[in-house]
Amino acid sequence: MPTSAAEVVFDKATKLYPGRPEPAVDDLSLTVPAGEICVLVGPSGSGKTTALKLVNRLIYLTEGEIRIDGTKIYDLDVTELRRSIGYVIQQVGLFPHMTVEANVGTVPRLLGWPKQRIRERSAELLELVGLDPAQDGARYPAQLSGGQQQRVGLARALAANPPLMLMDEPFGAIDPIVRARLQDEFLRLQQELRKTVLFVTHDIDEAIKIGDRIAIFRQGGKLAQYDTPEAILRRPIDDFVAEFVGADRALKALALRTLGELELGPPRDGPRATKDTTLRDALALLIDEHADIVAVTDADGAVVGSVTRDDLLQ
Amino acid sequence: MSVVFAGDPVIPNFGQGSACERNNGWFCTDWLHAHWGDTLQPALVQHIELSLIAIGIGLAIASALALVGFRYRLLDAPIGVLADFLYTIPSLALFQLLVPFTGLTVTTVEIALVSYTLLILYRNMIAGLDAVPADTLEAARGTGLTRVQTFTRVELPLALPTIIAGLRIATVSTVSIATVAAFVIPQGLGRPIFIALDQNIFKTEILASGLLVIALALFADALLVLGQRLLTPWTRVA
Numbered sequence: 001m002p003t004s005a006a007e008v009v010f011d012k013a014t015k016l017y018p019g020r021p022e023p024a025v026d027d028l029s030l031t032v033p034a035g036e037i038c039v040l041v042g043p044s045g046s047g048k049t050t051a052l053k054l055v056n057r058l059i060y061l062t063e064g065e066i067r068i069d070g071t072k073i074y075d076l077d078v079t080e081l082r083r084s085i086g087y088v089i090q091q092v093g094l095f096p097h098m099t100v101e102a103n104v105g106t107v108p109r110l111l112g113w114p115k116q117r118i119r120e121r122s123a124e125l126l127e128l129v130g131l132d133p134a135q136d137g138a139r140y141p142a143q144l145s146g147g148q149q150q151r152v153g154l155a156r157a158l159a160a161n162p163p164l165m166l167m168d169e170p171f172g173a174i175d176p177i178v179r180a181r182l183q184d185e186f187l188r189l190q191q192e193l194r195k196t197v198l199f200v201t202h203d204i205d206e207a208i209k210i211g212d213r214i215a216i217f218r219q220g221g222k223l224a225q226y227d228t229p230e231a232i233l234r235r236p237i238d239d240f241v242a243e244f245v246g247a248d249r250a251l252k253a254l255a256l257r258t259l260g261e262l263e264l265g266p267p268r269d270g271p272r273a274t275k276d277t278t279l280r281d282a283l284a285l286l287i288d289e290h291a292d293i294v295a296v297t298d299a300d301g302a303v304v305g306s307v308t309r310d311d312l313l314q
Numbered sequence: 315m316s317v318v319f320a321g322d323p324v325i326p327n328f329g330q331g332s333a334c335e336r337n338n339g340w341f342c343t344d345w346l347h348a349h350w351g352d353t354l355q356p357a358l359v360q361h362i363e364l365s366l367i368a369i370g371i372g373l374a375i376a377s378a379l380a381l382v383g384f385r386y387r388l389l390d391a392p393i394g395v396l397a398d399f400l401y402t403i404p405s406l407a408l409f410q411l412l413v414p415f416t417g418l419t420v421t422t423v424e425i426a427l428v429s430y431t432l433l434i435l436y437r438n439m440i441a442g443l444d445a446v447p448a449d450t451l452e453a454a455r456g457t458g459l460t461r462v463q464t465f466t467r468v469e470l471p472l473a474l475p476t477i478i479a480g481l482r483i484a485t486v487s488t489v490s491i492a493t494v495a496a497f498v499i500p501q502g503l504g505r506p507i508f509i510a511l512d513q514n515i516f517k518t519e520i521l522a523s524g525l526l527v528i529a530l531a532l533f534a535d536a537l538l539v540l541g542q543r544l545l546t547p548w549t550r551v552a
Contacts, residue, residue: 082458093453
């Protein structure tokens, strides 16, 4: 499968609704580099979903412009634009009267692909998202669990290999355990596909986990801060962002790095943790064990070094 | 009041038939054998014709109205009220009202029959189209379906169960109301009933014709159920 990704630029994008003095999106400028996941996060009414829907023109842009790979979106035909963007929504919105396979083949059918190629593509994608093409492909959406439906929604969005994906709280209606698994699988997929992804959530933890970059919105459709998760956690730009990311932001920042990323001290005795343990989990281990030093092991369990409590907290 | 219906009265050999017929029995099988071919079967065929034409035209008109009412929502209420109005006129009264204009013709009958289908068909079409979930529509738009594609590929198929439900009611009621057509023209299963009423209320003929109307209605309904099962396989899962 060829990989492709597009750069998305919001350039002073503003959305005004008639009769409402406050803009829904206010003078938004940000650039999402090709192949990165940008999470739009903020409280309700902060304009994050509006900003997302401006991109595929489900909502009409009032001022400013949005460019995808340098092309202004209003220079494109609207249906062509939408067919070139994968769109995943919280309620999934699968077509209840179509089989799973037909759902996944929606955009390829619109694009006039030959039948055989659509079938192959559907099967390939169902497998990619962890479903069984032979068995699940012939089913109707009502026969699937919520998590499975969202996998189909993701497969449908990926069908025509779009360079850009818009995801509007895709895992919001799914129970926490399945959500965590879908997040992990989505990140694994992204390793492979390297799409540009705009991802809306109201859950800051999801944003930190998923995002290469996070755009935090505040009331009135204003962008409060746009940065990497680490930078936002360590250097929130103001009280609003600090409060939004949470009082435990220092701990959240620890969860972003693993022991393997630290410079390890010489092997020493202590409770053991593998290299891919997050700093947060390592700290929890020290607290649990009333210890000051973690013995870091490789995947085989051999101690390869150590980390002190001070190292962790630096 | 002996000529409420037009055409030649086909008088069964009342008074000359079997003992059952002479005693006006409830269900004289020998009469049925003797008159299936000259009375009941032609009436049944005419009844089917009258009903099919009415439902066909009703479906076409209601579809056109529904397209307009769905696209231009302001027109939905006026169209609905018009259909309501037509539906509430009693059928005998409507036939009487139409006769001065269209005479004792099939046209008169069909105009009345079609009028009664419109309300149910139109309302169910609009209700079915309206019931398509908002998230499905958003996904359709976001996926790049045009307005027309959204209608033909998403809204219409999803509205089908409701539309067919309306069609079933309209069909059964049309088959039933078509009996009254004999008031205007000598056709349909109403005709043997009217004749029998006029002849000392010959029970066998009334009963047989009535049962045929019921059987036809049930058969048509069963066909539509079968059609729906074939057309909307997704409604039978989970």
